[in-house]
Amino acid sequence: MKSLRLIASRLVWAIFTILFVMTLNFVIFRVLPGDPARGGLRDPRLTREAIEAIRVRFGLEKPVINCVQSLNPWEPGPCAVNPFDTQFFIYLRNLAQGELGISYHTNRPVAEMMSQMIWNTILLIGLGQILAIILGMGLGILAAWKARTRLDFGALLFSLLAWSLPTFWLGIILLFWGSNQLGLPIGGRLTPGVDFPNTAAMLKDLGRHLVLPTLTYTIVFLGEYMLIMRSTLIDVLSEDFILTAKAKGLHTFQILKDHALRNAMLPMVTLIAINLGFTVAGAIQIESVFSWPGLGGAVFDAVGQRDYPMLQGAFLLLAVTVILANLAADLVYSWLDPRVRTD
Numbered sequence: 327m328k329s330l331r332l333i334a335s336r337l338v339w340a341i342f343t344i345l346f347v348m349t350l351n352f353v354i355f356r357v358l359p360g361d362p363a364r365g366g367l368r369d370p371r372l373t374r375e376a377i378e379a380i381r382v383r384f385g386l387e388k389p390v391i392n393c394v395q396s397l398n399p400w401e402p403g404p405c406a407v408n409p410f411d412t413q414f415f416i417y418l419r420n421l422a423q424g425e426l427g428i429s430y431h432t433n434r435p436v437a438e439m440m441s442q443m444i445w446n447t448i449l450l451i452g453l454g455q456i457l458a459i460i461l462g463m464g465l466g467i468l469a470a471w472k473a474r475t476r477l478d479f480g481a482l483l484f485s486l487l488a489w490s491l492p493t494f495w496l497g498i499i500l501l502f503w504g505s506n507q508l509g510l511p512i513g514g515r516l517t518p519g520v521d522f523p524n525t526a527a528m529l530k531d532l533g534r535h536l537v538l539p540t541l542t543y544t545i546v547f548l549g550e551y552m553l554i555m556r557s558t559l560i561d562v563l564s565e566d567f568i569l570t571a572k573a574k575g576l577h578t579f580q581i582l583k584d585h586a587l588r589n590a591m592l593p594m595v596t597l598i599a600i601n602l603g604f605t606v607a608g609a610i611q612i613e614s615v616f617s618w619p620g621l622g623g624a625v626f627d628a629v630g631q632r633d634y635p636m637l638q639g640a641f642l643l644l645a646v647t648v649i650l651a652n653l654a655a656d657l658v659y660s661w662l663d664p665r666v667r668t669d
C-alpha cells in the first residue's frame with residue numbers, strides 16, 4: 327500500500343507540474359518583445375496587409391485570454407466574446423490533439439518536424455549515454471576499489487579533464503582529428519548523393535557518421551559519472567556493514583556486487599535522470615558542430631530565425647522529458663532504498 331500511495335502521489339505531482347509548465351511555456355513566448363509576424367519572416371518589404379494576413383494565419387490576432395487585456399505589445403486587441411476563441415484555449419486544444427503549431431520559417435507543422443528529428447537525437451544521445459554510463463561507472467568502481475593508487479589518480483585526472491572540457495571545443499578538436507587521421511565524415515547523418523545498394527551499407531555509413539558526435543557526448547558525460555560513482559562508492563565502502571562483510575571473509579567482488587553498489591547507485595540514479603532529461607539541451611552544441619539533423623540543431627536554428635512555435639514545442643518537450651525523468655528517478659529510488667517509502 328505504501329508503494330502504491332508513493333507512486334500515486336508522484337504521478338499527481340508530475341501531472342500538476344506538466345500543466346504548470348504548459349501554461350508557463352504559453353506565456354513566455356507571448357511576453358517577449360517584438361512582433362512574431364515580422365520577426366519570424368524578417369522581411370522589410372512586408373506591407374501592413376501582409377502582416378495582418380500572417381497574424382490571422384497563425385492566430386496572433388486573437389486575444390491571449392478571454393476578458394483580459396492581451397499580453398501582445400504589438401497587438402493589444404479587445405477581449406474575446408467567446409472564451410473558446412482565445413490563443414490560450416486554442417493552444418490547449420491543439421496540445422490535446424498533438425498539434426504544436428506551424429513553424430514560421432518552414433510553414434510546416436512543428437509536431438511533424440519534431441517527430442522526424444527526435445529519432446536522430448535519440449539515436450545520438452542514447453548511444454552516448456549508454457557508453458558514458460557503462461564506462462563512467464566502470465572507471466568509478468575501479469578507481470574506488472584501487473583508491474589512492476596510481477590507477478585512481480590517473481582515472482581522476484582523466485575524468486576531471488573530460489568533465490571540464492567545453493562541449494563545442496571538444497567536438498571541434500575531435501572533428502579535425504577524426505576527419506584527418508581516421509577519414510571519418512565531418513557532418514551530417516548519411517553521405518549525400520550516395521545510392522546505397524542495401525541496408526547494411528546504409529547502416530555502415532550511418533555508423534561512420536555517428537562515431538565522432540557519439541564519442542564527444544560520451545567523453546563529456548563519462549567524467550561526471552566516474553567522479554560521482556567513485557566518491558559515493560568510497561563513502562559506502564567505509565560503512566560499518568562493509569567492514570562486517572569483510573570480517574565474514576566475503577570476496578571483494580561479492581562485497582561490491584551484493585552490498586556496496588546498490589547503496590552507491592542512489593546518487594547515480596539522480597544524475598542519470600537529470601542528464602537524460604536534458605538530452606535536447608545537451609545535444610544542441612554537438613548537433614551544431616557536427617551538422618547532425620536532430621532536434622538540438624533545429625532549436626539552434628530556430629533561435630536565430632525567431633521561430634517561436636518551434637522553440638515553444640521544443641521547450642515543452644524538454645520540460646516534459648525532465649519531469650518524466652525525475653518521476654522515473656523517484657520510483658527507482660523507492661525500489662533501491664526502502665527508506666524512501668514514507669507514509
